[in-house]
Amino acid sequence: MSAVTVRVPAKVNLQLGVGPLRDDGYHDLVNVFHAVSLFDEVTARPAERLEIRVEAAPHSRVAVGGVPTGGDNLAAKAARAVAARLGTEPRVALRIRKAIPVAGGMAGGSADAAAALVACARLWDDRERPALSRDDLVEIGADLGSDVPFAVLGGTAVGTGRGERLTPALTRGVFHWVFATADGGLSTPAVYGECDRIRLAEGRPPERAEVSEALMTALATGDAKALGAALTNDLQPAALSLRPSLRRTLDAGRDLGAIGALVSGSGPTCAFLAETDEDAAGLAEALDGAGVAAQVVRASGPVPGATVI
Ligand SMILES: C[C@](O)(CO)[C@H](O)COP(=O)(O)OP(=O)(O)OC[C@H]1O[C@@H](n2ccc(N)nc2=O)[C@H](O)[C@@H]1O
Numbered sequence: 311m312s313a314v315t316v317r318v319p320a321k322v323n324l325q326l327g328v329g330p331l332r333d334d335g336y337h338d339l340v341n342v343f344h345a346v347s348l349f350d351e352v353t354a355r356p357a358e359r360l361e362i363r364v365e366a367a368p369h370s371r372v373a374v375g376g377v378p379t380g381g382d383n384l385a386a387k388a389a390r391a392v393a394a395r396l397g398t399e400p401r402v403a404l405r406i407r408k409a410i411p412v413a414g415g416m417a418g419g420s421a422d423a424a425a426a427l428v429a430c431a432r433l434w435d436d437r438e439r440p441a442l443s444r445d446d447l448v449e450i451g452a453d454l455g456s457d458v459p460f461a462v463l464g465g466t467a468v469g470t471g472r473g474e475r476l477t478p479a480l481t482r483g484v485f486h487w488v489f490a491t492a493d494g495g496l497s498t499p500a501v502y503g504e505c506d507r508i509r510l511a512e513g514r515p516p517e518r519a520e521v522s523e524a525l526m527t528a529l530a531t532g533d534a535k536a537l538g539a540a541l542t543n544d545l546q547p548a549a550l551s552l553r554p555s556l557r558r559t560l561d562a563g564r565d566l567g568a569i570g571a572l573v574s575g576s577g578p579t580c581a582f583l584a585e586t587d588e589d590a591a592g593l594a595e596a597l598d599g600a601g602v603a604a605q606v607v608r609a610s611g612p613v614p615g616a617t618v619i
Pocket residue numbers: 323326335336337338339341415417420454455456457458471472473498499502575576
């Protein structure tokens with residue numbers, strides 16, 4: 311096979327319930343993931359050795375400067391993990407075309423890792439070896455990062471444990487989103503650390519998070535207004551503490567008619583829900599005009615996970 315291209319979506323967390331800090335440095339979560347139609351693309355070609363090239367997708371203004379191009383890139387780690395599982399060498403060139411903001415709370419790096427898992431598994435699939443199943447790739451992905459298994463599967467799913475144990479959620483219809491990106495990312499460990507610091511300072515010991523029934527019902531019935539009202543993110547106070555300007559972005563989206571507004575994951579991207587595609591178009595234009603975002607991007611969900619195209 312000469313080349314395999316995989317398209318992989320960004321995520322927004324519809325509920326991010328952060329429980330206690332575990333002994334291994336991770337937090338127990340209730341993490342309702344939702345894949346949206348903002349995609350990175352990873353192309354895998356046979357090569358002498360593992361090579362990584364990272365570029366912004368055509369028409370996207372993603373700043374790719376901070377993305378590692380060596381062995382630290384999550385897609386490179388994914389290629390090595392697949393090769394190790396198959397007992398082969400990672401002789402592959404990976405070209406990553408990014409439209410998902412970097413360090414934006416939309417799991418861009420995890421998405422690229424998931425895409426590389428799927429692309430390499432396909433590239434190295436031959437009669438000499440048993441093919442890797444999607445479950446195998448989900449399992450390999452969990453070792454690369456907590457968000458990677460979801461990027462393999464896509465759709466809408468409830469993640470427990472550190473977010474890697476997934477159960478698909480029942481949804482109906484399409485949800486219309488507007489994302490406001492910010493200049494400069496936020497570090498995921500720093501945001502979790504700030505969450506712990508705030509809880510300690512407020513004397514609030516973290517409780518085990520529970521799945522929101524209101525959220526699950528809104529998803530199952532396709533009720534956008536109810537979904538907007540049920541969106542929650544326990545990392546939001548921490549993201550706002552580290553990046554106070556996000557408050558203005560969230561307020562602007564609400565004032566301009568969003569039916570739901572929250573920080574996406576660890577931030578700094580803010581996510582806004584609209585009732586219809588038309589409402590999303592209007593909201594995106596108004597948000598762009600308000601000057602509270604680096605870039606305003608529309609997307610819909612749920613969409614499938616990493617897919618060969
Ligand atoms: C914020 C989210 O994106 C929400 O989906 C994820 O929880 C983060 O997932 P991720 O970027 O894949 O994170 P990982 O690479 O697994 O972990 C990076 C760091 O985030 C923190 N982390 C992550 C997941 C988790 N359940 N608890 C944590 O405290 C830890 O400090 C960890 O060292």
